[in-house]
């Protein structure tokens with residue numbers, strides 16, 4: 001198949017590209033290298049068409065989408081740190097950029113998989129989080145929720161285009177980690193803790209550290225992504241792509257210190273200290289995996305200890 005991956009130089013995107021190239025597809029990548037990196041594509045660069053450009057550039061989007069049958073739309077402004085630091089650019093990229101991609105897919109009759117996020121559920125206390133649950137967000141004065149809101153608009157747009165005939169499916173990633181995770185930690189507590197642990201610096205746990213997340217190894221995130229495109233019954237559907245093993249951030253910090261043999265200590269800092277006054281966090285986040293299992297045949301295959309060791313091995317041979 002001829003496939004376009006927007007955001008294909010990013011952490012999940014580049015892992016997806018390697019997998020698609022390995023399966024014999026003809027792959028092009030559109031990425032503005034804002035958080036993605038050329039080096040993420042080193043394995044596949046000779047076998048893909050790389051276009052450095054933005055999803056905000058309608059002409060480029062229309063041209064590149066017009067060349068393919070399937071688009072994986074992963075390009076986005078990501079990471080809580082980035083969103084609160086640059087809310088305007090993030091909102092524009094995540095709303096207008098996706099509108100461009102969906103419109104181009106619709107007009108050229110390309111199938112699209114839209115990458116969304118567990119942030120959609122906001123701070124909902126209903127667990128596990130099912131795809132059709134209510135969303136619970138805070139005030140619009142709190143920048144964090146602009147990400148959830150923009151991504152929700154993307155999902156609404158995708159559903160609306162689907163009613164007009166667009167072949168699409170939506171996936172919601174839950175806290176993905178693995179090789180090529182951004183070392184600055186723009187989108188991940190795992191990256192921050194690894195960087196700190198490997199430098200024997202204190203691990204900065206925000207708040208009490210009793211908030212929880214379920215971490216998904218990148219190979220599992222990628223497999224779920226591909227299944228969302230290849231499963232006919234996934235059409236017009238939305239799916240959690242994660243796993244349901246819940247972990248506190250305190251336990252995550254301890255595990256990372258142990259797995260890296262680090263002499264780091266754990267330092268608790270307030271969310272306000274890290275993200276500015278008035279920040280709101282999600283206390284617990286656990287996906288309901290029934291729909292992904294039933295419709296896509298998706299199950300996470302890598303447990304956290306194994307995935308963490310693979311990530312550490314990649315980090316130490318590529319970044320340290």
Ligand code: UDP
Pocket residue numbers: 080081119175187188189190192193204205206207211213249271281282
């Ligand atoms: N967190 C932390 N230390 C860090 C980075 C994040 O304690 O250096 C916390 C963060 O406040 C949140 C959780 O870890 O409660 C997950 O944060 P992340 O930014 O990875 O993703 P989120 O699930 O919040 O989108």
